[in-house]
Amino acid sequence: xxxxxxxxxxxxxxxxxxxxxxxxxxxxxxxxxxxxxxxxxxxxxxxxxxxxxxxxxxxxxxxxxxxxxxxxxxxxxxxxxxxxxxxxxxxxxxxxxxxxxxxxxxxxxxxxx
Amino acid sequence: xxxxxxxxxxxxxxxxxxxxxxxxxxxxxxxxxxxxxxxxxxxxxxxxxxxxxxxxxxxxxxxxxxxxxxxxxxxxxxxxxxxxxxxxxxxxxxxxxxxxxxxxxxxxxxxxxx
Numbered sequence: 001x002x003x004x005x006x007x008x009x010x011x012x013x014x015x016x017x018x019x020x021x022x023x024x025x026x027x028x029x030x031x032x033x034x035x036x037x038x039x040x041x042x043x044x045x046x047x048x049x050x051x052x053x054x055x056x057x058x059x060x061x062x063x064x065x066x067x068x069x070x071x072x073x074x075x076x077x078x079x080x081x082x083x084x085x086x087x088x089x090x091x092x093x094x095x096x097x098x099x100x101x102x103x104x105x106x107x108x109x110x111x112x113x
Numbered sequence: 114x115x116x117x118x119x120x121x122x123x124x125x126x127x128x129x130x131x132x133x134x135x136x137x138x139x140x141x142x143x144x145x146x147x148x149x150x151x152x153x154x155x156x157x158x159x160x161x162x163x164x165x166x167x168x169x170x171x172x173x174x175x176x177x178x179x180x181x182x183x184x185x186x187x188x189x190x191x192x193x194x195x196x197x198x199x200x201x202x203x204x205x206x207x208x209x210x211x212x213x214x215x216x217x218x219x220x221x222x223x224x225x226x227x
Contacts, residue, residue: 004155031212031213032212032213034215034216043203043218043219043220043221044156044203044216044218045218046215046216046217049213049214049215051212051213089155089156091155091156093211093212100158100161100171100172100211101158101211101212101216102155102158102172103148103155103156103157104155105153105154105155106155
């Protein structure tokens with residue numbers, strides 16, 4: 001079973017701050033990297049699906065980059081707002097050993113007003 | 114929102130009893146997944162289905178079985194529930210292989226095994 005690591009585990013920022021978190025995954029046999037946003041008492045919702053080295057995706061104030069050669073992805077939030085408070089999950093899909101989506105434990109973001 | 118429902122939403126049961134959780138979708142998606150979510154762990158895949166009557170094991174499949182007799186329904190069965198199976202269970206669906214397609218998640222079922 002491949003290991004997907006996320007850091008930090010939790011993060012507290014002030015409204016207006018920009019922030020970023022990291023997702024690390026095995027770079028061999030890489031297929032795709034998913035980012036999900038999970039608000040408390042709700043279900044995870046997809047933010048991005050990224051497949052190519054150098055991919056950059058953006059949705060509003062949230063963006064993500066992908067480095068498949070070194071096995072990491074960054075998620076950036078510009079000008080954090082209280083409604084950005086959520087747990088952000090990444091998940092990697094690789095072949096060999098497991099052909100399923102394997103999730104990290106998430107980064108819990110709290111944005112204080 | 115993707116048309117995914119889970120039933121029941123909450124269940125309390127006793128050790129040794131059988132339990133079946135149901136996931137129902139109205140999206141006609143081919144792939145369906147069952148995950149469990151526990152403190153200190155990410156979402157962990159239990160079983161998944163890639164078509165009617167086509168299923169495969171995930172990371173934590175011991176103690177669980179699944180069935181998919183119709184495209185829209187994916188059942189998760191705990192044959193003899195144990196306290197270690199106390200968890201929140203999420204169903205997810207995807208139109209094709211999860212590699213390139215996002216997964217859409219149901220609302221979750223909170224199961225407590227006493």
